[in-house]
Amino acid sequence: VFVPAEPTILHADVDSFFASVEQRDHRGLRGRPTIVGGGVVLAASYEAKAYGVEGGMGGRKARRLCPQGAVVEPRFAAYMEASRALFEVFDRTAPIVEGLSLEEAFLDVRGLERISGSPIEIAGRLRQAVREEVGLPVTVGVARTRFLAKMASGAAKPDGLLLVPCDGELEFLHPLPIDRVWGVGASTAEKLHRRGIATVGQLAERSESTLVSILGPASGRRLHALANNRDPPRPRARRRRRSFGSQSALHPAVRSPDALDAVLIALVDRVTRRMRSSGRAGRTVMLRLRFGDFSRASRSRTLPRSTAATRTILIAARLLLEAALAEIQRRGLTLVGVTVANLGDGAGAQLELPVDGPDGDALDSALDELRGRFGADAVVRAATVARRESLSAWLLSSDPPSKRRS
DNA sequence: TCTGGGGTCCTAGGACCC
DNA sequence: TCTGGGGTCCTAGGACCC
Numbered sequence: 001v002f003v004p005a006e007p008t009i010l011h012a013d014v015d016s017f018f019a020s021v022e023q024r025d026h027r028g029l030r031g032r033p034t035i036v037g038g039g040v041v042l043a044a045s046y047e048a049k050a051y052g053v054e055g056g057m058g059g060r061k062a063r064r065l066c067p068q069g070a071v072v073e074p075r076f077a078a079y080m081e082a083s084r085a086l087f088e089v090f091d092r093t094a095p096i097v098e099g100l101s102l103e104e105a106f107l108d109v110r111g112l113e114r115i116s117g118s119p120i121e122i123a124g125r126l127r128q129a130v131r132e133e134v135g136l137p138v139t140v141g142v143a144r145t146r147f148l149a150k151m152a153s154g155a156a157k158p159d160g161l162l163l164v165p166c167d168g169e170l171e172f173l174h175p176l177p178i179d180r181v182w183g184v185g186a187s188t189a190e191k192l193h194r195r196g197i198a199t200v201g202q203l204a205e206r207s208e209s210t211l212v213s214i215l216g217p218a219s220g221r222r223l224h225a226l227a228n229n230r231d232p233p234r235p236r237a238r239r240r241r242r243s244f245g246s247q248s249a250l251h252p253a254v255r256s257p258d259a260l261d262a263v264l265i266a267l268v269d270r271v272t273r274r275m276r277s278s279g280r281a282g283r284t285v286m287l288r289l290r291f292g293d294f295s296r297a298s299r300s301r302t303l304p305r306s307t308a309a310t311r312t313i314l315i316a317a318r319l320l321l322e323a324a325l326a327e328i329q330r331r332g333l334t335l336v337g338v339t340v341a342n343l344g345d346g347a348g349a350q351l352e353l354p355v356d357g358p359d360g361d362a363l364d365s366a367l368d369e370l371r372g373r374f375g376a377d378a379v380v381r382a383a384t385v386a387r388r389e390s391l392s393a394w395l396l397s398s399d400p401p402s403k404r405r406s
Numbered sequence: 407t408c409t410g411g412g413g414t415c416c417t418a419g420g421a422c423c424c
Numbered sequence: 425t426c427t428g429g430g431g432t433c434c435t436a437g438g439a440c441c442c
Binding site: 037039040041042056057058059060061064074101216217218219241242243244245246247248249290293294334335337339 | 407408409410411412413414415416417
């Protein structure tokens with residue numbers, strides 16, 4: 001029996017998320033061009049987009065394009081709460097939800113026909129529920145594959161709903177300009193334009209080997225498959241995160257070594273706190289730098305063991321900063337970031353015990369605390385080191401730990 | 407027109423191993 | 425002394441996404 005594939009993937013995406021939350025919470029902003037973020041535009045309402053304002057744009061340019069627009073400071077706590085409410089509706093709507101960001105997700109509604117109706121009916125009710133319960137406009141694309149659903153919601157914005165029928169996929173796909181394709185940015189679009197490729201249809205005319213020679217194996221193969229309408233149809237389970245990072249643009253006043261070190265400490269503290277509260281530890285410490293001419297550089301170091309300890313990460317970050325000092329002085333630093341990657345599969349945490357030998361109670365309560373955080377069958381590894389300093393040194397070098405206890 | 411902060415994945419070269 | 429073929433891991437940079 002031939003069973004035709006049906007368009008059962010929904011891509012739901014809140015329009016101008018941050019700006020929509022602001023307009024929802026502040027009546028005065030409704031119907032007005034609204035720009036979130038002063039230095040850089042984090043989000044622009046559709047009224048502001050009509051003036052040419054875009055996300056990622058410099059604040060000065062945005063104000064020039066749209067002087068009557070309201071510029072508001074971001075309220076991240078409100079966005080997190082809105083996102084939580086949004087995903088509550090998503091989770092109620094479909095058994096499989098793949099979140100892509102705070103404000104968008106794929107929903108797989110296969111097999112819900114008899115319970116909830118057709119995909120297009122489900123999509124309509126989803127839009128209504130988000131509008132009524134969360135107070136935000138959401139656009140939904142419905143198609144047979146994730147990629148098509150994502151492109152459909154992009155084409156239907158704002159506040160729209162678009163179904164790509166199975167027998168209309170190529171008609172929808174091929175006229176799309178390549179720079180609208182998910183995964184094609186400025187650099188890839190330029191390379192393709194230089195070779196006379198402007199639409200997905202023109203992309204589909206080229207052989208895979210041609211695209212691979214232009215874009216490299218991964219991008220070339222991926223784009224060739226997408227242009228020819230080959231895309232895995234099922235939403236994927238979200239993988240665990242692979243890094244924690246924090247970065248901060250520097251005020252012009254931050255130039256002295258002490259001031260720079262203070263920034264570094266704050267960044268490392270922020271990152272390691274988040275790691276510890278997520279029960280994760282990592283081995284590769286990366287320092288990200290941005291210079292006066294907006295060029296970037298990174299320096300990284302991989303430790304022999306995973307850690308989430310502030311002092312250890314800080315020592316590594318300081319070493320990396322020191323190694324890049326000449327470069328920094330030459331080119332002028334405008335942004336510094338710290339990222340910890342190479343996260344182990346296991347969660348981890350370190351506890352400190354008294355230097356003059358832990359008594360039985362102290363050891364027991366430490367073990368209890370670890371088991372409380374990671375489960376009764378957690379493997380507890382004991383590292384015998386003399387002092388915090390030498391623990392850090394141990395993690396930074398490959399030397400065996402000192403024999404003395406702590 | 408010079409701009410934030412958070413991520414993911416890919417590429418290429420080098421060191422090193424069997 | 426030079427050379428095959430198969431790997432892994434690390435570092436640095438780049439493209440892209442929201």
